[in-house]
Amino acid sequence: MSKYLVTGGAGYVGGVVAAHLLAAGHAVTVLDDLSTGFRAGVPAGAEFVEGRVQDAGKLLDASYDGVLHFAAFSQVGESVNDPEKYWRNNVGGTVELLRAMRDAGVRTLVFSSTAAVYGEPTAVPITEDAATAPGNPYGASKLAVDHMIGGECAAHGLAAVSLRYFNVAGAHSSAAGFQGERHDPESHLIPLVLQVALGTRESVSVFGTDYPTPDGTCIRDYIHVDDLADAHLLALTAARPGEHLVCNLGNGNGFSVREVIETVRRVTGHPVPETPAARRAGDPAALVASADRARERLGWRPTRTDLADIVADAWAFARRDASGGNDE
Structure with missing residues (x-):
């Protein structure tokens, strides 16, 4: 059995991934400030801590085997009208999370990224090698985090996988x-x-x-949320020290x-x-x-x-x- 911290685990995708982790026999701690998530979204059996992603340092220690990071604001229109909110939370929060992981010796990360990093595609289907040109601050903030994670892997040996979702649906x-x-x-x-x-x-x-x-x-x-969750558990196994693997997830x-x-x-x-x-x-x-x-x-x-x-x-x-x- 492994132990994982799930940031944003009271949200739609984070909550379902937490449920899959529990079903696989792992111990799960959910960290969520409930600003967009719901307490009812935290699956039974998970430890729940109400707090921001910046509070991860208060929880993480060597007993954790990894982090699955979903804590982000994700409304495109809001990001255009209030970009600083997205930079402060999505980017600034991840800076603090990576520091907390480094300090605690937790060296595996699966990041909830997005297809919004690609912007207007020049070819379909979209591969991970496609040019990234996000058309809004939400997508830009996620791309900035992807770059940040890549640097953390190269400099400090983090094992990380970024999963770029397309449209998640189902229950x-x-x-x-x-x-x-x-x-x-x-x-x-x-x-x-x-x-x-x-x-x-x-x-x-x-x-x-x-x-x-x-x-x-x-x-x-459109991708079913259970298929998406399966990919996160597989990503934990596929993560390799010093490598930042980026994968699209879609139907x-x-x-x-x-x-x-x-x-x-x-x-x-x-x-x-x-x-x-x-x-x-x-x-x-x-x-x-x-x-x-x-x-x-x-x-x-x-x-x-x-x-x-x-x-x-x-x-x-x-x-x-x-x-x-x-x-x-």
Whole structure:
């Protein structure tokens, strides 16, 4: 059994990864200030410490085998309006975390990075060798952390893996209950469309219907949160001292906005009215990952790649969440 610190483990992805670690027999400490996470998102069996990532030094000691770092603000629009918040937390917080890890002798890190570091792609699918040109402070802050981690590996022998996510969706279920996507405000497509199916939102806005895609709407790569969590556990094993490994995580298939909406209609049996809207600045026509490196270096094989299955899991969680945790 190993012992891990999960920063941001009360959030959507961090909480599911913590649950996977526990299921694998590891001891888990979750550090989260609950500014965007939820206490209910911390899986049963994990030790919970309320605090900021800058407080990691108060927890870390030689008993920890590694850190999985999810503690970051992630709203693109907010990052444009309040960039200093993102530099202070995402970058400054990681500076303090790396120092705390070095002081405690904890030498393995898995970092939650993002496809936002690539900006507008010049080719699809996107590989890790693609040019990085983030179009907003959120993506820029994550890229800065990637560079910082690379320096830490070269200078101090850290073993680190950065996992660049595309669109994470779905929900995790276990004997302890469901863990799924819950943001305030919500900005991700699948939970927004499910809110319409639930009747808590009148319609879903379709931002741009004239893109150079088969149905005119943006295409995105959706990965099931359980597949994503599997990759984090594999990354802990694949990390090597002095190396900073960067891997994309995605389904490898693209689904358009209209395909997602139609899938939600089919899975839920509810109508989902659409409202056409203008394109959003900086929205690429297509973002699809090449995850070949994750397959080769991590031995990762996503198994939950069907969009209908991803939506069905998210729908099951959304219904339970809306009803206070009771089946309808």
